[in-house]
Amino acid sequence: MPREPMIELKGLRKSFGDQVLYDGLDLQVFPGETLVIMGGSGSGKSTLLRILMGHLPYDEGSVLIHSHELQDFSRRELNAWRLIVGVLFQTGALFNSMSLRENLALPVREHTDLPEELIQIMIKIYLQLVGLRESIDRMPSELSGGMKKRGGLARALMMQPRMLFYDEPTAGLDPVSSAQIAQLILDLKKKMDVTSIVITHDMKAAFEVADRMALLAGKRFHLIGTPEEFRTSKDPLVRQFVDGLLEGPLSPQSDQQAYEADLLHRDTD
Secondary structure, eight states, X not given: OOOXXXXXXEEEEEEETTEEEEEEEEEEEOTTOEEEEEEOTTSSHHHHHHHHTTSSOOSEEEEEETTEEGGGOOHHHHHHHHHTEXXXXXXXXXXXXXXXXXXXXXXXXXXXXXXXXXXXXXXXXXXXXXXXXXXXTOOGGGSOHHHHHHHXXXXXXXXXXXXXXXXXXXXXXXXXXXXXXXXXXXXXXXXXXXXXXXXOOOHHHHHHHOSEEEEEETXXXXXXXXXXXXXXXXXXXXXXXXXXXXXXXXXXXXXXXXXXXXXXXXXXX
């Protein structure tokens, strides 16, 4: 029996003024999988997470959450959806004025009536999970970049989400910290059976954590497939992105004649 997708995009179109960002995005995200979404800078990877969270409207097409149209959600339904999705932002997004302990406690205090004693137990459990229990009372300014991201991930877990969104989780990290984050993504899938969408252009991490991968290019998903399908693809665009090649379909195309005319202020017609 075929699996029902947790999230499904059908013909999604989004534009900002005259700039069309997506023109016919189709995608399915299945329960329990880790889907890695890749693409060049400005291709709309992080914007897609904002759409999926209901923070940004789309122009055409559908975003279905368990077969229900996202833009038809009531405010109550939208809040309920957001509460079951944990988000790890690019910077970790910890509040600088709060200790790590207070950062983790904040969402639980705001959205639940759990007793403080239980909240403190949860904080220690999730900080232990990400290797930060001994830093529980440190301020964000006292944490390294990798520690801030792990702290942000612990905070995202405090509401015991069914889905996790990772926005460039290894960006700006050294190789060891990147490997730690990748291992955490794998561990959380096994221990919590969460569904994950990982936005990244870090190919090493992508191949390590992905069940499936999707490459966003040319306003659509150019290829959706397994890591092995990406490794063995002979498609020039896929090869350029995966291998980091200078020349290929993704390279800026120079119009020498137009460039020379622009320098001399001449009309090329």
